[in-house]
Amino acid sequence: MNHRVVITGIGMCSPVGGDARESWQNLLDGRSGIGPITLFDTRTMAVRIGGEAKGLDPARLAGDFPGALHEPDRKVLFGLTAAGEAIRDAALDADALRTAWVFVGVSLESFPLEQAGMAADMDDLIESLAAKQNVRLQTPLDRLAQIMGAQLGFNGGQITNCSACAAGTQVVGEAFRRLRAGHGEVAVSGAADSVLNPLGLGGFSLLGILSTENDRPQHACRPFDATRQGTVLGEGAAFLVMETLPHARHRGARIYAEVLGYGTSLDAYRATDPEPAGKGAVRSMRRALADAGLQPDDVDAVNAHGTGTPKNDIAETCALKEALGARAHGIPVTANKSMTGHLIAASGALEAAASVMSLHTGWMPPTIHLDHPDPQCDLDYVTAGRRVFDGNVVLSNSFGFGGQNATLIFGKYHA
Amino acid sequence: MSPACSNKPWNDAVVITGIGMVTPLGCDAVGVLDRIQAGASAIAPTRNFDARPFACPVCAEIGDFRPHDFIAEAKLIRLMSRDAQLAAAAAHLALQDAGLDSDRFYAPGEIGLYGATGLAGLPVREIVPLLKASTDAHGRFDLVKFGDAGLRAVSPILSFKILGNMPVCLVSICENIQGPSAVYTPWEGHGARAIEAGILALQEGDARCALVGACDVKTHELAFLALEQLGLFQSWSDAGTGLIPGEGAVFLVLETAATARSRGARIHAHLAGWNFQCQQGSPQASLLESVLHALGPLIVGAVIAAANSDPARDDAEAAALARMDLADPLVLSPKKHLGDLFAAAAPLQVALAALLAGQLGQPVLANCFGHGTEQAAFLLEPP
Numbered sequence: 001m002n003h004r005v006v007i008t009g010i011g012m013c014s015p016v017g018g019d020a021r022e023s024w025q026n027l028l029d030g031r032s033g034i035g036p037i038t039l040f041d042t043r044t045m046a047v048r049i050g051g052e053a054k055g056l057d058p059a060r061l062a063g064d065f066p067g068a069l070h071e072p073d074r075k076v077l078f079g080l081t082a083a084g085e086a087i088r089d090a091a092l093d094a095d096a097l098r099t100a101w102v103f104v105g106v107s108l109e110s111f112p113l114e115q116a117g118m119a120a121d122m123d124d125l126i127e128s129l130a131a132k133q134n135v136r137l138q139t140p141l142d143r144l145a146q147i148m149g150a151q152l153g154f155n156g157g158q159i160t161n162c163s164a165c166a167a168g169t170q171v172v173g174e175a176f177r178r179l180r181a182g183h184g185e186v187a188v189s190g191a192a193d194s195v196l197n198p199l200g201l202g203g204f205s206l207l208g209i210l211s212t213e214n215d216r217p218q219h220a221c222r223p224f225d226a227t228r229q230g231t232v233l234g235e236g237a238a239f240l241v242m243e244t245l246p247h248a249r250h251r252g253a254r255i256y257a258e259v260l261g262y263g264t265s266l267d268a269y270r271a272t273d274p275e276p277a278g279k280g281a282v283r284s285m286r287r288a289l290a291d292a293g294l295q296p297d298d299v300d301a302v303n304a305h306g307t308g309t310p311k312n313d314i315a316e317t318c319a320l321k322e323a324l325g326a327r328a329h330g331i332p333v334t335a336n337k338s339m340t341g342h343l344i345a346a347s348g349a350l351e352a353a354a355s356v357m358s359l360h361t362g363w364m365p366p367t368i369h370l371d372h373p374d375p376q377c378d379l380d381y382v383t384a385g386r387r388v389f390d391g392n393v394v395l396s397n398s399f400g401f402g403g404q405n406a407t408l409i410f411g412k413y414h415a
Numbered sequence: 416m417s418p419a420c421s422n423k424p425w426n427d428a429v430v431i432t433g434i435g436m437v438t439p440l441g442c443d444a445v446g447v448l449d450r451i452q453a454g455a456s457a458i459a460p461t462r463n464f465d466a467r468p469f470a471c472p473v474c475a476e477i478g479d480f481r482p483h484d485f486i487a488e489a490k491l492i493r494l495m496s497r498d499a500q501l502a503a504a505a506a507h508l509a510l511q512d513a514g515l516d517s518d519r520f521y522a523p524g525e526i527g528l529y530g531a532t533g534l535a536g537l538p539v540r541e542i543v544p545l546l547k548a549s550t551d552a553h554g555r556f557d558l559v560k561f562g563d564a565g566l567r568a569v570s571p572i573l574s575f576k577i578l579g580n581m582p583v584c585l586v587s588i589c590e591n592i593q594g595p596s597a598v599y600t601p602w603e604g605h606g607a608r609a610i611e612a613g614i615l616a617l618q619e620g621d622a623r624c625a626l627v628g629a630c631d632v633k634t635h636e637l638a639f640l641a642l643e644q645l646g647l648f649q650s651w652s653d654a655g656t657g658l659i660p661g662e663g664a665v666f667l668v669l670e671t672a673a674t675a676r677s678r679g680a681r682i683h684a685h686l687a688g689w690n691f692q693c694q695q696g697s698p699q700a701s702l703l704e705s706v707l708h709a710l711g712p713l714i715v716g717a718v719i720a721a722a723n724s725d726p727a728r729d730d731a732e733a734a735a736l737a738r739m740d741l742a743d744p745l746v747l748s749p750k751k752h753l754g755d756l757f758a759a760a761a762p763l764q765v766a767l768a769a770l771l772a773g774q775l776g777q778p779v780l781a782n783c784f785g786h787g788t789e790q791a792a793f794l795l796e797p798p
Contacts, residue, residue, distance in 0.1 A: 044562030106600075108578055109535045113546065114556040138534055138641045141579060141600045142787060149788055155693045158788045159608055162532065162579030162600040170597050174612075177619070198558060202566045203574035264595040266528060266587040271494050271575055283524055283593065287621070401575065402584025404596055 009090025009241030018055015051234030079192030105167030105191030168348030190239030234341030261292025267403030278319025300391025306335025433513025433668030475754025604789025628666030661754020716777030
């Protein structure tokens with residue numbers, strides 16, 4: 001028997017806010033969280049802008065997660081911040097958490113090369129690092145799940161997904177599938193990421209996908225705009241508390257929205273580029289619709305992957321038209337990355353949270369700085385401020401480096 | 416506790432129809448099993464770097480791997496880390512073994528791909544030039560020099576080589592697999608989760624066929640450094656023995672029994688059950704025992720153990736097995752012959768159990784008890 005699965009808690013830590021309330025308000029108000037990078041000296045780098053997350057307070061975090069106090073990896077701290085907020089928001093008790101699942105999405109280990117010191121050759125590098133026991137060159141990507149599990153239990157399973165930019169969407173989808181099938185009652189699911197470090201920013205900059213508009217950072221990420229030059233890296237985390245409907249009802253939980261469907265696919269095209277017609281994205285959306293038992297005409301809005309790279313936005317527009325048919329032209333499409341930048345693994349989780357909030361509050365956030373419509377991106381993008389939304393179904397897309405696609409479908413909760 | 420699969424009607428059962436592996440003991444799966452049974456070992460002092468800074472002096476390397484033997488497109492090989500090259504080779508061998516490499520019974524969108532990868536293998540040879548170009552006269556890392564000259568000293572695709580999902584995505588590109596997917600990281604239990612994801616995809620009808628597996632390379636300096644700093648070499652300091660880093664990739668082709676039979680596929684084994692438990696902290700025999708208990712009364716002819724020469728872990732596994740009252744099964748410990756493949760250890764152990772179940776005509780247990788929280792076991796039955 002399949003269970004209905006609902007969202008009962010939300011936590012966010014993002015470039016537009018240190019918590020869910022602030023992040024959501026600033027998304028609705030169209031405020032950009034992108035600015036000059038202050039975390040390290042970028043003066044000789046081609047890209048000097050990013051979306052630094054707000055509200056990080058390790059001392060406060062250590063109250064809930066003692067392991068956080070000396071944690072050097074920013075994405076772990078963002079994840080703990082957002083997960084802690086989501087759990088408090090859902091008012092989950094310790095018993096529920098002990099048997100719950102945790103699903104964590106991440107992308108890339110951070111390598112603090114700046115702490116490595118001089119290296120004349122490989123042996124020198126290794127000896128230098130081996131001697132510095134306090135310098136960890138790698139933090140395993142399951143570190144966030146491990147800290148959460150050590151403190152709160154999560155004996156249902158602790159799953160770390162590294163499906164790049166699709167990871168944040170996949171973890172919500174995988175949690176949904178598990179709970180729907182009866183493999184547990186509660187899951188805390190989300191993603192955290194930060195590549196705003198020298199090697200992360202430098203590495204992505206070398207790929208040629210980042211905007212270099214360093215002199216106007218707040219305008220630099222313009223999904224679907226004809227003058228867009230690339231995406232902007234951001235950092236942060238978002239987590240959702242997900243429950244089976246009977247479990248949520250039994251404890252009288254507030255329900256934000258319902259998860260209706262999930263789909264994934266692979267482009268099998270190129271490691272470096274999306275498939276130009278968005279064929280993989282089409283398969284992902286169709287799988288999610290089929291999983292939800294919905295037709296294209298049932299979709300009322302889209303929270304797009306919308307990165308602001310020339311290739312992605314055209315491919316996604318093509319894919320939306322192919323997957324949704326005529327319906328694609330009649331529904332609002334928004335791209336949160338115009339304000340947050342690209343949070344890599346965490347972007348899908350943040351956009352899932354925003355999709356849920358759209359259903360819960362009746363508002364769609366705008367896509368800011370979309371001032372010069374691209375003729376090849378010809379859908380009804382939400383511009384000129386927030387828009388009233390009275391629909392029932394929101395579709396959220398994420399497309400990862402390497403060709404991993406993932407789609408979630410959320411619905412307004414009806415008892 | 417994750418629910419164990421049991422008593423599924425045979426037509427709904429998930430079976431293994433293809434096995435591909437690239438390991439320090441070879442690329443021919445049956446030969447690897449034979450060599451383990453014959454007591455062969457690929458463990459030797461590190462060849463590519465001086466291991467003196469580390470407590471562990473040995474590893475298990477793949478000596479003669481040539482990616483061009485498995486990957487047709489030379490341009491793609493240049494994009495790949497060693498992990499990805501091993502993954503692509505093992506995945507190709509698995510599809511070939513299943514008879515799905517050239518004659519595609521399934522459409523590309525019907526095949527799911529679920530994989531696991533280990534700690535990112537930062538290519539040291541690329542990083543040293545970057546560090547050299549980024550260091551000031553006093554030996555300090557200088558961000559100004561990094562942005563100015565350091566980044567020019569590395570490959571533009573460096574990020575792609577260290578993204579955790581990339582080996583699996585490159586498998587999809589090499590083999591034109593377009594179905595559902597997910598990638599997990601970074602330990603043995605996460606490799607086991609990749610297998611489970613493939614099973615669930617078949618059972619839920621999300622895919623008609625699933626390619627599941629993992630790759631990992633722990634035979635380079637930075638992997639040793641990471642393992643040392645994580646305390647995983649501690650038993651080498653304490654007891655003069657411990658886990659031995661290895662490298663390799665293993666993929667399995669999963670199908671439902673009904674579909675496999677309908678296309679006339681050879682079935683290696685039936686995945687009769689599996690179970691997971693979460694472990695916080697050091698290994699506990701009682702927890703491992705509970706993983707095994709959930710599989711029901713175990714009557715097995717052999718056990719593919721997870722034992723990795725770390726005394727605490729080996730003792731916990733031995734105690735858990737002793738409490739199961741197994742009737743003196745054959746016990747093989749592959750990690751003692753070809754090193755610990757970490758993320759790839761689970762598919763390796765399941766693959767060996769599948770082959771052994773076929774050889775013995777009896778069920779075989781595959782333990783996947785490794786570092787990290789996820790502890791799993793799979794029960795393989797002969798076809």
